Amino acid sequence: MSKTTRATQALQQTGVSFTVHAYDYDPNAERIGLQAAEALGADPSSVLKTLMVTVDGKPACAVVPSDREVNLKKLAAALGGKTAQMMKPADAERMTGYHVGGISPFGQKKRxxxxxxETALAHESVFINGGQRGLQVRLAPQDAARALDAKAVALV
Known part of the structure; x- marks a missing residue:
């Protein structure tokens, strides 16, 4: 497995400090984020999943703890929209350039x-997908938000 991906390269370009962690990815896991947390021996609330969504038909990305479900109404409102829905897997792969199970918010094909x-910011560090299945990056959540130019809001 390569530890250099578009996601890790994007993080390096921002100058953010991070570490790379590989784990045994289980494609049959019911919830991929929870499986990653267990494999890494990490608190599930500190392992963040990347969700690709559409808000009023426009693409967006939400990063939430793996043990929580996103509230689509809160997500839509946070982006000034009326409705949000999960993006179809094939659309998410085409939009990001990553495979489902390995979608990272960093280094996506289209920003x-x-x-x-917002509760993720309370952790000292978080794990976020590193751009391929079985690869996570660990970094300070504030650094992740800054690198992504992400807005911290209540999404769950």
């Missing part, structure tokens, strides 16, 4: 508005 769950 989209990004939101991060």
């Amino acid at each position: 989209v508005p990004t939101l991060i769950e």
Whole structure:
């Protein structure tokens, strides 16, 4: 497995300090983020999942704790929209250039508005997908938000 991806390269370009962590990805896991947390021995609330959504038909990205579900009404409101829905997997892959299970908010093919769950900022460090299945980056959540130009809001 390569530890250099578009996501890690994007983080390096921002000058953000991070570490790379590989784990055994289980494609049959019911909830990929929770499986990653278990494999990494991390608190599930500190392992953030990347969700690709559309708000009033426009693409956006939400980064939320793996043990929580995003509230689509809160997400839509945070971006000034009326409705939000999960992006179809094929659309998410085309938009980001990553495969489902390995979608990172960093280094996506097209930059989209990004939101991060505000409670994630309380952690000293968080894990976020590093751009491929079985690869996570660990960094300070404030650095992640800054690198993504993400707005921290209540999403769960």
